[in-house]
Amino acid sequence: MAESKLAAGSKIAAPPRGLPAWLEIPLGGILVEPGNAVEYRTGSWRTRRPIHDPARCTSCMICWLYCPDDAIVVREQKVVGVDKDHCKGCGICARECPVKGAMNMAEGGAY
């Protein structure tokens, strides 16, 4: 987590990195800063993994649109692969991809 903006001027202390002890957790389970879902590594749930083939991909962005975890990595308007920390292996990208073979699911979570 980036240095919490809140910790400076706020009454609420930001939790430290790692797994904090009970007294280090903010009151009432509040999230003290926005956008911290990025901290949650949903990639650890993965039992299958999408394999992207840039040779076939047309960068139509369908997979980017459908991915529930925002795990399709796009650079300069081209799909370049999958965010391994957050891709949970649901297979939606491969199912929705209109180009045969551009995104295929393979068994096993590890890349």
Add this chain to the structure above:
Amino acid sequence: MPRLIGLTGDGATAEAMRQIDPDVVAAYPITPQTEIVERFAEFVADGLVNTEFVAVESEHSAMSACCGSSAAGARTITCTSSQGLALMHEVLYIAAGNRLPIVLINVNRTLSAPLNIHCDHSDSMGSRDSGWIQLYCENVQEVYDTVIQAVRIAEHPQVMLPVMVNLDGFVLSHSVERLELLDDEQVREFVGPFQPVVDLLDLEHPPALGALVAPEFHFEHKYAQWLATDGARAVIEGVGCEFGERFGRSYGLLDLYRLEDAELALVVLGSTAGTARAVVDDLRERGIRAGTLRIRCFRPFPADEIVGALQGKKAVAVMDRAGTQGGEGGPVFGEVRAALHTRGVLLPVINYIYGLGGRDVPAASVARVFTHLGQVAEAGKVDRAVNYLDLRGWN
């Protein structure tokens, strides 16, 4: 200057709420609601308060609206009774777990079935483990004083927990008693402004409340909540003491009556304590060393204080105005007995389940509990642990 008037428990509660002038009152304004909200709605309509009154479509919604408004930094109060509290049950845990300092005034009435609208403690005892602080009042004056104190207890930065103020249905809610009212200014000064620890509308640092908490964090949250609840004992005493210094009526966790040199002790909650005092006076005149211990604060449970007060007694009777179907005796009995046993104080303790569904509790019946208690003290052991006061066909 304090004013002396005659008012019901409902009226006194509404009056305290008018003086507190909360930011939001969300309530379900029909049965099982009591007159409190009806009276308060009149204050709103007459422009006597600045409160946003939210008339919702159920008690579940009432507590949900209270959670939202409290999280947004608004001082929030609601009232309910009986089935209404039961319908709030799910959301009670959310209020406590999210550390929202809502004040709820609950008129103690039994839960259906059989359908009955009269007093017992089965409603609030059903939510005793929901994480709310629970205070039980003996008379209308205490109801009024406690509603005012509840705001300070709930919002104390070391507490930040919801508080349930309980008053016995009809016995207190609908009976006119002598009441000493404080000035509006005195009340406003005592409660002060609400300074929320978490404020969802803090645009500089917008937090999120009620998000998913994974198994790696849930247990730690619950522990923090337990410690805050435990720590509330000192705050309840502190606020009750400060109230006494300012207005002449002090309150604590327990209320002891002629207990110090007593041999026979009766433990009781709520309005029955008044009857028990009269019985104690009568017994004392006849040379029987009787006394009462009224538990004002049931959550957090003041185990050390109770054991300290009961230590050295010959026998103890715990009065429960609720049962635990299938458990051994009532909820107060179980906890008092466990507290004594855990601390190695092994004295005979009996339980009386009484007054369910509004069954009257005359002095003669309380006197019979003391008679039984005398026999237990003499024998030095419990003959029958769980007893039912004035139940026809039981002996």
